[in-house]
Amino acid sequence: MDLSFTAEERAFREELRDIFHTEIPERIRGKLRHGLHASRQDQVEAQRILNARGLAVPNWPVEWGGQDWSPVQHYIWQEELQLACVPHPLSFNCTMVGPVIAQFGSLAQKQRFLARAANLDDWWCQGFSEPNAGSDLASLRTTARRDGDDWVIDGQKTWTTLGQYADWIFVLARTDPAAKKQEGISFLLVDLTTPGITMRPIQTIDGGREVNEVFFDGVRVPGENLVGEVNRGWDYAKFLLGNERTGIARIGITKARVRRIRELAEQEWDGDRRLIDDPGFRRKLASLEVELKALEMTQLRVVAAERQLEKGKPNPMSSVLKIRGSELQQASTALMMDVMGPYVAPFFDEHEIEFGNEPPPGPADAATAAPQYFNMRKVSIYGGSNEIQRAILAKAVLGF
Amino acid sequence: MDLSFTAEERAFREELRDIFHTEIPERIRGKLRHGLHASRQDQVEAQRILNARGLAVPNWPVEWGGQDWSPVQHYIWQEELQLACVPHPLSFNCTMVGPVIAQFGSLAQKQRFLARAANLDDWWCQGFSEPNAGSDLASLRTTARRDGDDWVIDGQKTWTTLGQYADWIFVLARTDPAAKKQEGISFLLVDLTTPGITMRPIQTIDGGREVNEVFFDGVRVPGENLVGEVNRGWDYAKFLLGNERTGIARIGITKARVRRIRELAEQEWDGDRRLIDDPGFRRKLASLEVELKALEMTQLRVVAAERQLEKGKPNPMSSVLKIRGSELQQASTALMMDVMGPYVAPFFDEHEIEFGNEPPPGPADAATAAPQYFNMRKVSIYGGSNEIQRAILAKAVLGF
């Protein structure tokens, strides 16, 4: 039993840190550090730099651009990426559709899509949730019916993140209306320029335009765009959703935010005392740091156990990571609000913050504190809500 | 809308306070203040003093010794009793069996039992819960079968508080085995000297001997000891359990404990600083005081609304009082533990604390801090667990 990383692992970490800090422009990383979003162009630029280094899709099979890394190396890669405030390689491409195509797609699909996905030549988005299929995804109603060689899709998807930037969408659609809930669903790849698709942005409570509704009205998709077997889409979706075992807690992002909180509290004056010297604030900060350390150690336990788990089999402990990871993301944005005090109030959209003549009033990063707090309410809802995670633990770990 | 008490109400409060402080011996009240239990003799002595003044059973009908008070007066009586650390008139007599007999009993029963119950000439205990009927009281199995004019009781009761002191027990027993759950239950009064009754003490985790199991083996009870009608016992039990509308939160007791915490923290040194001057402790104490004030105001709202409620109809808001009241009783004992620091550890039984040659080590009241904390775990379990209270609120207030 040994908590320290090997010399090789430490060198690996240094190497990645160096790449992330020197090759990804500070212009991009600074945005994330200050609580802003990467633009489409930022995201593409960063991912291509990573991809050129083989660092965009290390989780993929080696033959399709992945790396033959240990779980610990994957963990280090993710943590350093987050600590350096590098935009994560687009998850729809890299942890969702890419691995599904690599695992279940045809050779033609692999050749056509994978390299482009890794390089963000195609921007993918997700067509899973529907207005009446949220936590209960299996009750989805969008249909795809066979017409000659093609599939014709009708229905509506929602919560499609960054759909406005996307070129392609991967869709779960019901292909056998007679089958039981999880059965009869297929996994289809759809070019967003196909006629019959309408994308409507939904403004979220942080003021951003991050999600969309997508309407499908007789959208004709060539038969070759079906992934794997017909009516087996639920299996691929489960594979996709269970894929991100250790990254789900986003501990590195929360760590970076907590560091930033400390920095800002050192700069913030409360009369003639710095906020960081307020004992009440120090206790709250220390308390959050403890919780984060406990989560980090738990994540390391999960990473270490990965060697012993069957490849691809989800560890129910990842539900613990999801629950606590989302709670601490939320807690850290709330503490950031505490730092800002009344200066959470002014609202400036990201364009004004970046390009306005004058910075918003108050401490640095004040203008992004409340939007981040509002936005982070989502993390306990999406990706399997924390209630769903508790249900998983009740069954899988406690045997109820 | 006016939060202040009327001049009459204030005078009433003064009068009661004066009686409680001058007439109930400090020897008895001091025990409660220091976290000890009243002995049987203390309880009897205090209740008889109250009863002589008409202050033991104000909630009873006037003809049987009660008072024609407003809800506010009842509230003041209860609060002053608790703040003065006077042992509450025995609840089994005064808020449980007494009101049931007064409401549903025969004239003979009233004449035989009520005055003696008010004066604690008879000490009553409760025979409701069973090993397999806790929160689900209606699943009780103890039976009473008719044999001539008598009833013959067989079965087992548990969690019978202070049964070791009692002369009589009131029992719920199944008198119609064929009836559905809540039906077919009767309410019987049983003299504990009747042959066939065995009482076994159960030691609780605070080290006390507060509860008992009671075994009934062919216990023969005269027919005249049935209260009200046969098979209607569930109604009487519901009446009994819903009776204490405002007292259930025991806010006065928690208030007295919080005052004591402040006193003790003023006396407790941490090196060369008093504990009360520790900012972290002050914040915790202030926080508890806020929560208590919020609960007190909620109780006053319930008291004030009582005028408008149908007499005897329970207010679902009393579930809020029960939930928060028990939580704050628990929180206050935990804060008392904080005051004591490591001196919570020594275990001395109450006899040693009262009569030992030397006081237990550490601050005053240290020896009762942990036992009270342990003991108070019960308050969120009994009297309808907090989960049951939430179920009541979900249905009655939120309409689920």
Added chain:
Amino acid sequence: MDFDLSDDQRLLKDSVDRLMAETYGFEQRRAHMAQPDGWSRGSWAQFAELGLLGVTLPEAQGGFGGGLVEAMLVADAFGRSLVVEPYFAHAVLCAGLLRHAAEASVQDEMLPVLAAGESLFAFAHHERAARHCLSHVETTARLGEAGFVLEGRKSLVLHGDCADRLIVSARLSGGMRETNGIALFLVDAAATERRGYATQDGLRAAEITLDGVIAEVVLGLDAWPGLSRAVDEASAFLCAEAVGAMDALLALTVEYMKTRRQFGRAIGEFQVLQHRAVDMQVQLELARSMALYATMMAADPDEETRSRAISAARVQIGRSLRHVSEEAIQLHGGIGMTMEYRAGHYLKRLAMIEKSFGDTEAHLDRLAAMGTAW
């Protein structure tokens, strides 16, 4: 002890509720916010007409003749409807400041103007390094030939962007956080330099620079007692507004739970979610109790008694609103994250209330420093 409304109070409540029902639906509110000032002059005129702008002012000065209970009723209704007009800045803060810190003659002159809503008032007080300290004033006032000359920067001035008159705090003497030496002045807003912006909850505010501005009127030279009282009353208003918002949000959530179906049944049938809603209800009731307490104690002229009560209320309400609003979003799921649905707007307003005039931590600190005695 009595929590009932008088007949007059009930009438007031009914008329405010009716106004809200008729003019302040979700889409109507959106339309109000789309107007040039970011709020509706039409609604403002209706508030004036109903007497709401002077609800706590004496009838002799054009007011409604009510007290803090009447203000609470307005707050509750406005909280439910998420009113964006400058009511709080004008009719709560500035009305209170004029009432408690201004000379009688100034009151006679100004209160009718305020109650009529003709001239819009805002309170320019907060400064950059104040955080939650109300007595932090670095802006200076010195007596020049033409009257008092003000120098300094005021920040987060609620509805300062569109105000006609500003009540400005400035220091005559003392250290930057001393309560002694703070004066209040009335200033023509046009004489200042202003940078206006929207706030997270859809209100408006401004940064204001006072660069040798001459005060129009001196409200009071030893203004702390009145200032502190007016702000405590304003806190009581915020408490009631928060309770109105929480109550509406809980009702919205429960209704959603009864209709939204997942896994073949209404999500409100899941026991876990029912109990979560119950815990919201408990928090709401505690908050409601403390809002009543704040309302009834805010008139106490003794600063310590009053401040203790207000801070206690703010602590409870700060905790309750955090719990209720976060849980409401969680129980709604995705829909709660969108601007197209009411729930998120409540979250935003409640979060901003928590940060107004002292956050929960600051109020708890104030209580802890006092030593409590009740």
Added chain:
Amino acid sequence: MDFDLSDDQRLLKDSVDRLMAETYGFEQRRAHMAQPDGWSRGSWAQFAELGLLGVTLPEAQGGFGGGLVEAMLVADAFGRSLVVEPYFAHAVLCAGLLRHAAEASVQDEMLPVLAAGESLFAFAHHERAARHCLSHVETTARLGEAGFVLEGRKSLVLHGDCADRLIVSARLSGGMRETNGIALFLVDAAATERRGYATQDGLRAAEITLDGVIAEVVLGLDAWPGLSRAVDEASAFLCAEAVGAMDALLALTVEYMKTRRQFGRAIGEFQVLQHRAVDMQVQLELARSMALYATMMAADPDEETRSRAISAARVQIGRSLRHVSEEAIQLHGGIGMTMEYRAGHYLKRLAMIEKSFGDTEAHLDRLAAMGTAW
């Protein structure tokens, strides 16, 4: 990075687990506690025989040759079984003090005695006004003709009632909370005045008066570094013991929920109760992670690095144990309140662990004062 046990560690774990299974059932424990000392000399001999008393001591000095991981395995098993023998006082605290604060020659003499369990050691350190401050020492030591003479009162000396030898801290110089000037001495327990008593969790302790007692052996005259390290290691042991206890308690609770029936079904079928048990599991996993962390960091010779890790672990474990133990009783209902059932005994032991060598608040204060850096 590796959380696996070595083969030797696995063997040790198996043999401790087996010993517990055979000798430390609920009724057996009760019998141990009923013996004259309040614990079992027979169990003690078994611990010695298995090498557990010297588990962290070098083989050359009669030890098992293990480290803190081995101690953690013992702690976990003892936590599950609620062991009442003076293991913690003797084989954790005093072994650590001798190892880290005593001269080599003293170690050579004393460690074999300690590992054999022939002479029982206890640590007489705490004083009445110390609260959670480890460096608080008012007891004095002055050099007399026959050696060092100790004057003072020691309190809450765990298993001090039956100890043969006491390791006593005393001050040579400095203010009452200074880390400099603290020395450690070995004292014949019979030379002191003792008042023994039971503790809430079924262990034993004593108040001890040193009235001109002559120290037998000087362990170290500048003892703080060793003392602080030994106590940090002891805290790591307590963390692991707490995790063992919580784990067993959660398992007991889940099992009870699956069998206890109310309202016509197992209470474990109620969704609300299932999720409560899940939240206990989450707290347990966080605690387990931090107990591992504490174990691995407790050997760090740098005081600040080590203390930060230990305090962080104690904060997490303090919160987890409070949550898990209180919820366990609640989910059990009445049966959890009785001495006849295991659950309440875990509650009591866990509550006492929380108050040992700094409570959760004190450890959080220590972290906050440090400023954290990780």
